[in-house]
Amino acid sequence: MAAEHLDRLRREGRITIVGASLAGLRAAETLRAEGFAGELTLIGDEPYEPYDRPPLSKSVLLGRADPHRTELPRRRETDATWRLGVTATGLDLTAGRVRLSDGDEVEYDRLLIATGVRARPWPKESEARLDGVFLLRTRDDAAGLYQRLRSGPRRVFVIGAGFAGCEVASACREQGIQVTVAERAGAPLVGALGGVVGAVAADLMREHGVDLRTRVTVTALEGDATGRVRAVHLSDESVVEADVVVVSLGSQRNTEWLDGSGLGAGPRGIACDAGCRAFDFRGIVTDDVFVAGDVARSPHALFEYQFLSLEHWGNAVAQAETAAHNMICDGADRRPHLWMPAFWSSQFGVNIKSVGVPPMGEELMITQGSTAERRFVGVYGHKGRVVAAVSFDNTRWLEFYQRAIERGAPFPPEYPTMDRRAENRHPVPADFPDPSLPTHGPMVTLSGWSPADTQLVFHPARH
Amino acid sequence: MTRDSIVRRITDFANRADPYPVYRELRATPVLHEEEGGPYVISSYWDIEALLHDPRISSEAANLADPGEDAALLQSEETGGLPPSFLRLDPPEHDRLRRIANSAFGPPHQPRRIDGMRGELREIVTALIDGFGDARGIDLVDDFAYPFPVTVICRLLGVPREDEPRFRAWVDPLVASLDPGKRQEADEEFARTAREARMQLGMYLAGLAEERAKEPRDDLLSDLVNSHGPDGAMTMMEVLSTSVLLLIAGHETTVNLITNGMLTLLRHPDVLERLRREPELAPRLVEELLRYEPPVQLVPQRTCLTDIEVRGVTIPKGSRIWLVLAAGNRDPERFKDPERFDPDREDIQHLGFGSGIHICFGAPLARLETQIALTELARRLENPRLVQDPPPYRENAVLRGPRHLEITFDGVRP
Ligand SMILES: Cc1cc2nc3c(=O)[nH]c(=O)nc-3n(C[C@H](O)[C@H](O)[C@H](O)COP(=O)(O)OP(=O)(O)OC[C@H]3O[C@@H](n4cnc5c(N)ncnc54)[C@H](O)[C@@H]3O)c2cc1C
Numbered sequence: 001m002a003a004e005h006l007d008r009l010r011r012e013g014r015i016t017i018v019g020a021s022l023a024g025l026r027a028a029e030t031l032r033a034e035g036f037a038g039e040l041t042l043i044g045d046e047p048y049e050p051y052d053r054p055p056l057s058k059s060v061l062l063g064r065a066d067p068h069r070t071e072l073p074r075r076r077e078t079d080a081t082w083r084l085g086v087t088a089t090g091l092d093l094t095a096g097r098v099r100l101s102d103g104d105e106v107e108y109d110r111l112l113i114a115t116g117v118r119a120r121p122w123p124k125e126s127e128a129r130l131d132g133v134f135l136l137r138t139r140d141d142a143a144g145l146y147q148r149l150r151s152g153p154r155r156v157f158v159i160g161a162g163f164a165g166c167e168v169a170s171a172c173r174e175q176g177i178q179v180t181v182a183e184r185a186g187a188p189l190v191g192a193l194g195g196v197v198g199a200v201a202a203d204l205m206r207e208h209g210v211d212l213r214t215r216v217t218v219t220a221l222e223g224d225a226t227g228r229v230r231a232v233h234l235s236d237e238s239v240v241e242a243d244v245v246v247v248s249l250g251s252q253r254n255t256e257w258l259d260g261s262g263l264g265a266g267p268r269g270i271a272c273d274a275g276c277r278a279f280d281f282r283g284i285v286t287d288d289v290f291v292a293g294d295v296a297r298s299p300h301a302l303f304e305y306q307f308l309s310l311e312h313w314g315n316a317v318a319q320a321e322t323a324a325h326n327m328i329c330d331g332a333d334r335r336p337h338l339w340m341p342a343f344w345s346s347q348f349g350v351n352i353k354s355v356g357v358p359p360m361g362e363e364l365m366i367t368q369g370s371t372a373e374r375r376f377v378g379v380y381g382h383k384g385r386v387v388a389a390v391s392f393d394n395t396r397w398l399e400f401y402q403r404a405i406e407r408g409a410p411f412p413p414e415y416p417t418m419d420r421r422a423e424n425r426h427p428v429p430a431d432f433p434d435p436s437l438p439t440h441g442p443m444v445t446l447s448g449w450s451p452a453d454t455q456l457v458f459h460p461a462r463h
Numbered sequence: 464m465t466r467d468s469i470v471r472r473i474t475d476f477a478n479r480a481d482p483y484p485v486y487r488e489l490r491a492t493p494v495l496h497e498e499e500g501g502p503y504v505i506s507s508y509w510d511i512e513a514l515l516h517d518p519r520i521s522s523e524a525a526n527l528a529d530p531g532e533d534a535a536l537l538q539s540e541e542t543g544g545l546p547p548s549f550l551r552l553d554p555p556e557h558d559r560l561r562r563i564a565n566s567a568f569g570p571p572h573q574p575r576r577i578d579g580m581r582g583e584l585r586e587i588v589t590a591l592i593d594g595f596g597d598a599r600g601i602d603l604v605d606d607f608a609y610p611f612p613v614t615v616i617c618r619l620l621g622v623p624r625e626d627e628p629r630f631r632a633w634v635d636p637l638v639a640s641l642d643p644g645k646r647q648e649a650d651e652e653f654a655r656t657a658r659e660a661r662m663q664l665g666m667y668l669a670g671l672a673e674e675r676a677k678e679p680r681d682d683l684l685s686d687l688v689n690s691h692g693p694d695g696a697m698t699m700m701e702v703l704s705t706s707v708l709l710l711i712a713g714h715e716t717t718v719n720l721i722t723n724g725m726l727t728l729l730r731h732p733d734v735l736e737r738l739r740r741e742p743e744l745a746p747r748l749v750e751e752l753l754r755y756e757p758p759v760q761l762v763p764q765r766t767c768l769t770d771i772e773v774r775g776v777t778i779p780k781g782s783r784i785w786l787v788l789a790a791g792n793r794d795p796e797r798f799k800d801p802e803r804f805d806p807d808r809e810d811i812q813h814l815g816f817g818s819g820i821h822i823c824f825g826a827p828l829a830r831l832e833t834q835i836a837l838t839e840l841a842r843r844l845e846n847p848r849l850v851q852d853p854p855p856y857r858e859n860a861v862l863r864g865p866r867h868l869e870i871t872f873d874g875v876r877p
Contacts, residue, residue, distance in 0.1 A: 368518055369555065377518075396820050399516040415769040417518035418553035 002330060009109055010328050013038040016098055016106050018088045019114035019254075020044025022052070022313065023293030023320040027112050028078040030324035040080040041106055043098065045087040048139060054313055056142035057164050058346060061171035063150070067143040088115070091261040093280070096288065109288065110327045113258075113270060113278065114320065116294040117251035117311060122159075127221040132229040133245045136164055148244050149177060156180075157232045157242035159218050161188030163345045165248035166201065170347035173208045180211040180240050182218055182232070185433055192343075193354065193390055195431030196364050197378060200371045200392065201347075208348045213238075221245060251311065253295050263289065269297040269309045274336035276323035290327055292319040301338060302405060303357050303387065312343045340402055341388075344395075350374060353395050356388030356405045364430035365412045367401075368419045369394060377401065380430055381411025468497050470504060473761070473787070474644030474860045480853035482760065482863070483802070486790035494776040500529060502763065502783040503776075506790035508797035508814065510773055514786060515819035519768050521553050522821060527766045528781025545665045546700050548708035550821065551764065557820065559694050564705050567686030569827065577827045580615070584832060587614050588839045595875050600850070603868040607840075608721040612832055616713030619828075620706060621682025622671060630710070633664040637707075638715055642859040643763045643785075664710070665703045672702055683709070709825070717829050719758035719857075719864025721836045724749070726868060727756055728837065729849045731804055738841040745834040748806040752833070753792075753815025755804050760789040760863045762817065788814040789863075845873040 015031060017024045020042045028040055044050075052070045059065035083100070090099035091111075098106045119135040122128035132153075134145045149156070149172065156172050158165045161183035172179040185191070187198030188205060205212050213234065220233040232240045258265040263286070264279035265271075270291045271279045276298065278289040291298075293316035297309040318339040326334045344353040361380025369376030369392075377397050380388040386409045389401035404413070412427045469492075472478055472485045489495060489506040496503045505511055514520050524547070549560040568576060591607050601607065617624045639645055640657040672688050679685035687702045697705065728735040738744050765784040770777050778784065791814045793801040798810070816823035823829065840847070850869035857866045 373555075375555075375558070396822075397516060397518055400513070400518060403513065415519050415771075418521050418523075418768060419518070419555050 006328070006330050009038070010035060011037055013109040013328075014041070014107060015039070015110045015112070015327065016041045016043065016108035017112045017114060018043045018098060019112075019116055019293070019295070020046070020082065020084060021050050021114070021116060021293075022072060023114035023116070023316040024112070025050040025072055025078075025320075026075075026317050027114065027292060027320040027324040028080050029075045030321045031328065032078055033076060034325060034328060036328050038109075040078065041083065041108075042078075042080050043083045043086055043088050043100065043106065045085065045101075046138060047085040049082075049084070051139055053137070056139065057136055057167040058171065060142045061146055061149060061168065062174060063146065067139050067146060070139065088257050091258055091263065093262050093286070093289070110290065111288060112290045112292060112320075112323055112327065113295060114291070114293045114316075115254035115257070116316075117253050119247070120249040120252050122221065122247045122249075124220070127223070128247070129227075130221060130223040130229040130245075131227050132243055133221060133247065135247050136168065137251075145244075145246065149175065153177060153242075153244045155240070155242040156244040156246065157182070157240055158246045158248055159232075160248035160250065161185075161201075161205075161212070161214075162191060162248060162250060163189065163343075163347075165246070166205070166347045167345060168246050168248065169205060169210050170208070173210060173348070178211070180213065180232075180242065181205065182213045182216050182234060184215070184217050186214050188212070188214075190431075190433055191359065193358050194361070194364060194380075195433075196371075196428060197390055198431075200374060204348050204350060204374060211240075251294070253309075255295065269295050271307060272296055272298045274299055274301070274338065275326045275334050276319060276337055277326070290323040292316065292323040298337060300341075301336075302340075302408075303360060306357075306360075308341065308357065310341050310343075312341060314342050315339055340405065342398075342402075351393050351395055352390070353398055354388060354390040355398050355402045356380065356386075358388040358390060358430070359432055360387045361430045361432075363411065363427040365427040366421075366424040367413055368397060368417050370421050370424070379404075379411065379413060381427060384411055385409070386411045386413065469495060470497055470501060473504075474642070474647065476644070476856075476858060479856040479858075479860065479863065482789065482860075483793060486787060486793065489787060489790050490794060494773050494778070496776070496778075502785045503773075503778045504785045504787060505773065506787045506794075508791040508794035511786045511788065511791040511814060512818055514765070514773070514784065515814075515817060515821070517771070519771055520765050520784065521768050522551055522557070522764055523547070523553050523766075524551060524764070526768060526781065527783060528779075545661060545704040545707065548704040550708055554820065560697065560701060560705060561820075561824065563690045563692065563694050563697055564687065564709075564824065566692050567683050567690065568824070573686075576619075577831060580619070580828075581831065581835075583618070584615065584835050585839070587611060588835055592839060592843050592875060599873070600869065600871040603725055603870055604718065604722055604865060605867065608718045608725070608836070608868070611721070611836060612713060612717035615717075615828070615832060616710060619683050619713070620709060621675065621680055621684040622668075622710065626667075630664055630667060633660040633667070634711055634714055636660040637664070637711060638859065638862060641861050643761075644860050645858070661707065664707055668703050668706050668710075669699070672699065672706070712823075712825055713828075715862050716758045716823075716825070717832050719862060720749075720752065720829060720833050722864050722868050723756040723758060724752045724833060724837050725840060725870070726849070726854065726865060727752060727804055728841065729847060729870065730852070734804070734806055735841055735847075737806075738838060742838045742842065744806060745838045746830070747808075747811075748837070749830055749833045750811050750813065750815075751804065751806045751808055754798070754808075754811060754813035755792070757789050757792060757813070757815040758862060758864055759815070759817070759823075760787065761861055762786040762788060763861065788817065843876045844870075845876060847872040 050072045052072050055065050055070050060067045087101040088098050089101050096108050119137040135141050155178040158169050158181045161181050166188050169179050169181050188201040190198040217235045219235050221229055222231040224230045229245050232242055253269045255265040262280050264281050272291045273285050276290045277285045278291050279285055294311045297307045299305040300308050319337050322335050322337040341357055342355045358380050360382045363381045364378050366376050366378050375393045377391045377394050379386055386404045391398050478485050493507045549557045595601055636656045637660050675685040675688045679689055690696050763785045769780050795801050816826045847870050854865040854868045
């Protein structure tokens, strides 16, 4: 009976994907690759075919890539109905129906939600509307900002020194543009990597001529008579003249359209089980609604089953593939999404990469290289276990630390490595800000259960 | 070592033409340690890959607890007048030297140095094939696979091609000294020869380097001598060990890759014919070759800085570790149908160039050279055939390839 049902789903079922970007596209391709022959619909509110975002804050701002040419490469034919430029406005869980902004409705047998996040806007609307104030999430954002950078601004002001803000500052400096960065915390990247590594990033920035202001907030954006931004006011009462402002305050999850649907969706994303099945608001798992990408929040066995929401490119791809697989499978054929979190960035000529969940670490130990040279690997520890590692210009070693995380290797690591300097013998506090303060690094949220010694043996997928 | 020792059989010349059955046997014991003082031999793909990325594994000979049979040769490497090259160094020294060398070799500083050689490479290949004249048979090694990369590395480094016979006499004993089989038998005489060869080659290059310091040209040697990036400059001695390394590596590996490649193609005439019709097959074909018949078969120069565990076996600090890349490349745990030569293979992350921080420095050049060489041979030789299968092999178990490869053909297309 169940097998027959599944067979029919695969043959002639209707699958709808809301969110036609990285996760949405990869899910669609996986569905076809795994033999789904039914009706496939993709709904996306952007008017464009799925495109890649990481270049938007890097090569696009440097003029090395055309913002209109970052389409994601297609892995295979999806043979889908694409409804682009249309927003999903509501969900009827009982009837299995998605409502669209153009008044239409789409019925589904299985639904995948991949609506991602959007940039958190500048809170004061009139100021946010000033000409010269930019967000950076979409292709249009990047195209507009790039145009403005080309027109030779006197100074760019970046609000927020998370990864995106730092990358924008880096792109400006590389083109000889004056730039000021303001950050509420004591250093850049603090939310994602902690204060110790943040201090390295701060040095790096200053060395490249960025006017970095920390422990300040922006209080107001000031425009001129023609409605163009001209100055930024800071909490330390200083005023910085700038003709371009980039608001880089982290993100908000695109879940409002699910309000009242009964799905367990909110500002922290959509909670789902390890198989990408969404929970309803009672914490009961649905069996026909799946989630993937930046908007999802799912428990991870390696990290004390905490619900992780990751704004990582690789996570969106892996989770989409798992979700798609599970949508057309049953029972034991389903796979858990146990992707090892990994994130990269490049700024000021340095390649930064992390694996695992750094913000979970209380302590940090530099195991290779030296922070003074800005080439190092740092390992984060939580309750005596290695939970993350970060590298500056040392990417090739991360694989080793990834394995240490998978094994739950002890922290601090006691073995010698070939490039461990005397000053790096001891772990130090990683110096993450109080989690109740607002930050904009990739988030980790607690599920509440915390097994000290995990019963689960982790066998990472190697293909 | 007993006579049926597997380690002995890896280096045994009798198995050179087809070492793969020995490798298969090796993989049955993924961490093989046959006797006190002997190497720990690692043969499965994932273990090798992991160890190549393991910061507890050192490439510096000084970290060996017991240099054993190698003592004399290790000495000669250190005292052959030159400091160790970055191949035998760990970070941070390794990183610094490799970065400086790299800025002379590839992007971002010299983005076109390799790709820009495309036309030049094709010219050299064309001239060599034209040189076959009316012959209906050649030795692919002597007439093509050797002269081609040697000409290339000479031009790239800025070493006069006509000096080749001189430095070949020094390169040969150095290459021989890399062979673990030879090392096991090495006597004082052998060590002395290697030491002297290294010194002679160093002195020869020192002469050229001095010229370049006075009058730089557009070659790698000039860039090495005059490097002044964020990592500072190489000392003259560092320039010399780096150029010895590049000269040797540029000599030996590509010769074997091209020869192994042609041999494999002649054993798979359907693929050879396909390459003739579809030259765009070349890049993938070369990747598959690097998996199937890698010129560097094993890395015998690793040791561990602490006790480490691999598949439940503890390898004690200071032990010698051999990573058998060629065995990992045919590991059925990693590759589907690994014993099959299949240029259409999609999942091809081989160990042919190693992995991790010591991943082959010259890989972009070796790839390009081999792609062009094989494509042109396939296109121009009419009905090529092997004269002898298997052909005679070189002694070396590390750098494996035929000593000669006699082939006949019906003519040379224009
Ligand atoms: C500038 C920038 C740089 C980045 N750099 C890196 C990097 O270096 N490394 C890294 O790992 N990650 C990076 N990322 C993150 C990475 O791009 C994301 O993790 C990835 O895009 C997530 O994919 P997704 O499909 O889940 O979400 P998204 O790509 O955000 O896609 C969601 C889509 O759904 C649409 N949508 C939302 N609501 C609705 C609705 N109601 N109806 C219809 N459509 C809707 C959205 O408009 C969007 O097109 C970067 C992101 C940005 C913006």
